[in-house]
Amino acid sequence: MSHAKSAPSQPSAASRSEPSLPADAVCFRRVGANYVVETRRRGLDVYREPLLNKGSAFTLAERRALGLEALLPGTPKSMAQQVQRVHAQLRLRSAPIDQYLELSALQDRNEHLFYRVLRDHLAELMPIVYTPTVGEATQRFSELFRRGRGVWLNPGHRGRIREVLAQSLRPDVRLIVATDNESILGIGDQGAGGMAIAIGKLTLYCATAGIHPSHTLPISLDVGTDNPALLESPDYLGWCQPRLRGDAYFDFLDEFVAAIQELYPRALLQWEDLRNDIALRVLDRYHKVLPSFNDDIEGTGAVTVAGVLSAARVSGTLIRDQRFVIFGGGAAGLGIARQLRELLVVEGCPPEEARARIAVLDSRGLIAEHAPPGAAYKLDLALPAAALAHYRLAAGAGLAEVVGRFQPHALIGTSGVPGAFAEDLVTGLCRAHARPLILPLSNPTSLCEASPANLLRWSRGQAIVATGSPFEPVVYEGRTRPIGQGNNVFIFPGLGLGAIASQAPTVTAPMFYAAARALATAVSESELAEGLIYPRIGRLPDVAQSVAAEVAKIGARTTGVDAQAELQKLRWEPAYPEIRAVG
Ligand code: NAD
Secondary structure (H helix, E strand, C coil), rough: CCCCCCCCCCCCCHCCCCCCCCCCEEEEECCCEEEEEECCCEEEEEEECCCCCCHHHHHHHHHHHHHHHHHHHCCCCCCHHHHHHHHHHHCCHHHHHHHHHHHHHHHHHHHHHHHHHHHHHHHHHHHHCCCHHHHHHHHHHHHCCCCCCCCCEEEHHCCCCHHHHHHCCCCCCCCCEEEECCCCHHHHHHHHHHHHHHHHHHHHHHHHHCCCCEEEEEEEECCCCCCCHHHCCCCCCCCCCCCCHHHHHHHHHHHHHHHHHHHCCCCEEEEECHHHHHHHHHHHCCCCCCEEEEEEHCCCCCHHHHHHHHHHHHHHCEEEHHHHEEECCCCHHHHHHHHHHHHHHHHHCCCCHHHHHHHEEECEEECCCCCCCCHHHHHHHEEEEEHHHCCCCCCCCCCCHHHHHHHHCCCEEECCCCCCCHHHHHHHHHHCCCEEEECCCCCCCCCCCCCHHHHHHCCCCEEEECCCCCCCCECCCCCEEEECCCCCCHHHHHHHHHHHHCCCCCCCCHHHHHHHHHHHHHCCCHHCCCCCCCCCCHHHHHHHHHHHHHHHHHHHHHHHHCCHHHHHHHHHCCCEEEEEECC
């Protein structure tokens, strides 16, 4: 594949002007952490707009002024009463996917209430709006589809992408999650269904970092699918063609990126679920063109670094003396290896030695220097020849052999191979280290490399464990051990908010490192004592603010903006705004 054309350049100052509001403007005016809305809309046009609708919480005065009196029963209720009612309705649905649909319907009806419910029941509802349930929603997207959300772009829009994008009618987008749907959550190419992930991630940005939903936009880059089941299905809703590849794919992306720069010059772009080799090329191509990052690679790296930092507080082992085995040399494995290397160097390990402290395996075994790497990016993961000789290892060595010889302090799973971390591997690690760190990160739950219950049993409670998917607490020797989730959700909301607040033109490695440190610092002594190396999920909103503050400080070093003031300005809580009828 040759890509002779160069990527689009930074927008000119002239194209950075504010986009104008649509004719029947919904005008948001900030008052502290909340805002007042002035609208020219009336009646059903208010009721059907999810950012205006309050349902039964419209006051009698609002109903009269906005022409809503006929549409609602007579007694207004508070938001707290609505939250209780919605929560009770959710409890009537036992299947997680039914709860997901119920919540999606609420999001499409009344966004403030949706976010209030989510915030008030975050730990309970995270597995519904995000992993693992969102995985099922992705796979069953065409079957379950009710209403579009976000923007759909497909090859039929070539030459008109800016025009189609503008149909979203969102005047001040600051945060975009764009997916081409090819490499999703360990379940591969899901075609148009990938939109559910982009929606889910932005939902978490709003619910945890407190970014106003009107600043966010999920985008499906529906360039086709190579999933035969979808191509053959008469029900498939997406672009029913094989994927765009090569120059045609990058031409499509170039036009998309140029349109983003023009319409949303202040937006941060998160690339989501791209295939690993494409993800790297996309990062290289657009990294300096607009503020952008790849959560699957860079977010995963940062959340793992945070786990390693927290685990070192428990084990007492100096980071610069540690060795790591990463089982799964794809997008996640690459991000983790790169950021662990930087961590080792920051902690005082010489760069060459840092390379020799990280062994990565893919489906062909140990990735080693001077062996054919398979994909070009794997050169970056190869164990140097001197380390191979030192540990008596060869290219292609299997996991048991690598762990036995390399004796890592941490074993990290990003392979999607269920059961790969077997009992003898774990007992071997425990002979080498008093408190080994084991992170089976693969999602969904069914693909996890080992269950936390087994890891704790095999290691006699010695292993420090966190998983990618949520797990129930494990009772080990009469003690209940909660299982921490090494999930990117601890990084990306705060990272995104910090990047937006600082108006950083690029998202840099020091910003990820700052995010990882802030996350590790946020883990309390009592959480560590319980065996957690990540905070409890319910603390996410506070954690996101801490992460954002540290990231914004780094970003502001280049832009000089008052990042703390910007963070304050962006802060949003899911409470109803006062709505004033104007015009
Ligand atoms: P990917 O497809 O890019 O990479 C998967 C890697 O696993 C490839 O290098 C492949 O060669 C390797 N692999 C496959 N079979 C193997 C085998 N039998 N032995 C050794 N290696 C094998 O996927 P990805 O985006 O890197 O994601 C990998 C997994 O990590 C997924 O399950 C994903 O859900 C999970 N993940 C978790 C988090 C998190 O929880 N924080 C973040 C990102 C990814």
